[in-house]
Amino acid sequence: MHRHSTNPRPAPNNGHLPRRPANQLLGRDYILLVMGQGLSLFGSMMLRFAMSMWVLDETGSATVFASVLAAAIVPTIxxxxxxxxxxxxxxxRTIMVALDAGSGLLVLAAASWFAVQDGGFSIIAVGALMVSLSVLSAFETPTVQAALPQLLRGSGEAVIRRGMAVINQVQQLSSLLPSFIGGALYGLIGIGPLLGVTIACFFCTAALECFIRLEPPHENEPREPIPPTMDHAHSDRPTPQSDGTETSPSGTARGWISDIAAALRFLTHERPNILRLMLLASVINLFAVGYSAVGFPFMIRTVLGFDAAVYGICDGIIGIAAVIGAILAGLFAAALTIDRMPTAMAALGAVILPAGIGFLLPLGNMAKLIALVSSCCLVSLACSFTNIIAIPAIQIRTPETMTGKVMSLLASFATCTQPLGQMLYGWLYDTVAPEWILVGTAAAILMLSAVSAPLFAHFDGRRDEHVTPCV
Known part of the structure; x- marks a missing residue:
């Protein structure tokens, strides 16, 4: 017996791709990605908070800024x-660096424009800035979601879920901090320095991302075998050049549309269960957005009659619950396999019921407020668990050379449901008693969990059984 037959030599290093650490969650590349995402999101949320305060001060209308945000959704979709x-x-890595640097330059240009204008404020400039940043975000979000499984390739499904959980924790903290410190900073230093904080965050993120080691996706073997029916879809794939750049045989809009069509064929013909999961997640997002973005403030301010200060405190409590949920999801990430999705959905529906029951009972407004806030905290926890189950399940079952396209379609589906959920629940709260909306939402989610249980019990079986998740 040859000695080397039981002790294979390590794969040779090609010089520019260093050997990966045993625990990739402690590796430099993953840590840089997490730090960059935290800084970038902190800058984005600080900018949105600063812009909202500024627009309210200058116009006295929340509708104006809400219209700007609604317009900014369109490029994402x-x-x-x-x-x-x-x-x-x-x-x-190149995309992430370019987009974060571009975001910093956009905010810098806008800040310069505000500084030289008489009076400073311009709602047209604010709108142009927010829409332009939304365009860049439409390209960055799928890139980051595709980069994570590429960085953790070969580590196992549980590691990918833990990696996603850590990023969720950082994102929740980065979203929460601006709401706590943004108001104080805005009152003390004004809009200009807050824009400077945002610019610094974007540029620091771009600098950190320069040191992430990621090879182009086409240089790697797909994480799952591509079925023969998909081979023709690769005709428009970029060809690596000696200088590290990429060119496409078509290089035209037709080639890009062909790539999107290939992703749709993959979802409809090769992995239809992934498509079903994406659509189900979008429907859940519709309920969650309607319940939290429309119902929560409406019930506190209009139904219960509490002032903005109370609403701010309650919103901060929900933010803390979201952080705790992300931490708990990370602790249990190894057990959050795809077959647990119906249980997580059932928990999401069940925790909405106490709020509905509280509004049905003859309780005082303070008791109803406590029931509502407690329910929303539990909803945040449940959403953290459903996210950690669903998103990594899609990522690990998608070929590496198609992860960006599939995750971008998921982002488009979810973004489309946000205005739909807002409009639906806005109409419901104008026409139906809030307690019945809460009970109905809980019942709908519970019904979805029951109906979808067979899907998750055999998620990788039947038509999908020829493709094994590569972890």
């Missing part, structure tokens, strides 16, 4: 699929 194509054609 329309351009996210093309962002996914780019993420699967070009080095993902």
């Amino acid at each position: 329309l351009l996210s699929p093309f962002g996914g194509v780019l993420a699967d054609r070009v080095n993902r």
Whole structure:
């Protein structure tokens, strides 16, 4: 027996891709990605908070800024699929660096414009800035979601879920901190320095991302075998050049659309259960957005009659609950396999019921407020668990050269349901008693969990059984 037959030599290093650490969650590349995402999101949320305060001060109308945010959703819906194509054609590190640096330059240009204008404020400039940043975000989100499984490739499904959980924790903290410190800073230093904080966050993120080691996606073997029916879809894939750049045989809009069509064929013909999961997640997002973004403030301010200060405290409590949920999901990530999805959905529906029951009972407004806030805290916890189950399940079952496109389609689906949920629940709260809306929402989610149970019991079986998740 040859000695080396039981002790294979390590794979040779090609010089620019260092050997990965045993625990990739402690590796430099993953830590840099997490730090960058935290800084970038902190800057984005600080900018949104600063802009909202500024617009309210200058116009006295929340509707004006809400209209700007609604307009900013459109590029995300329309351009996210093309962002996914780019993420699967070009080095993902390069995209992240360029987009964060571009975001910093956009905010810098806007801040300079505000500084030289008489009076400073311009709602047109604010709108242009928010829409432009939304365009860049449409390309960055699928890139980051594709980069995570690429960084953790070969570590196992549980590690990918833990990695996703850590990023969720950082994102929740980065979203929470601006709401706590933004108001104080805005009152003390004004809009200009807050824009400076945002600019610094974007540029620091771009600098950190420069040191992430990621090879272009086409240089790797797919994490799952591509079925023969998909081979023709690769005709428009970029070809690596000696200088590290990529070119496409078509290089046209037709080639990009062909890539999106290939992703849709993959979802409809090869992995239909992934598509069903994506659609189910979008429906859950519709309920969650309607319940939290519309119902929560409406019930506190209008139904119960509490002032803005009470609402701010309650919103901060919900934010803390979201952070705790992300931490708990990370602790239990190894056990959160796809077959647990119906249980997580049932828990999400069940925790909405106490709020509905509280509003049905002859309780005082303070007791109803406590029931509502407690329910929303538990909803945040349940949403953290459903996210950790669903998103990694999609990522690990998608070929590496198609992860960006598939995740961008998920982003488009979820983004589309946000205005739908807001409009639906806005109409419901104008026409139906709030307690019945809460009970109905809980019943709908519980019904979805029961109906979808067979799907998750055999998620990788039947038509999907020829493809094994590569972890």
